[in-house]
Amino acid sequence: MPMYEYRCQGCGKSFELLRRMQDSDRDLKCPECQSDEVERLLSTFAAGGCKSSGSGRFT
Ligand SMILES: [Zn+2]
Numbered sequence: 001m002p003m004y005e006y007r008c009q010g011c012g013k014s015f016e017l018l019r020r021m022q023d024s025d026r027d028l029k030c031p032e033c034q035s036d037e038v039e040r041l042l043s044t045f046a047a048g049g050c051k052s053s054g055s056g057r058f059t
Pocket residue numbers: 008009010011012013030031032033034035
């Protein structure tokens with residue numbers, strides 16, 4: 001599930017949420033002020049996962 005970054009237009013706080021792609025802009029609310037005036041910033045999920053050399057195992 002990709003992680004999206006959002007910023008509240010009400011209080012200016014930015015936050016990250018893990019959301020399904022089809023739900024990325026649905027039912028958004030600021031965790032601080034509960035405003036739904038939230039804009040989505042660039043998504044931060046890894047585009048090229050090869051760079052993270054962890055266990056090297058794909059699940
Ligand atoms: Zn807010």
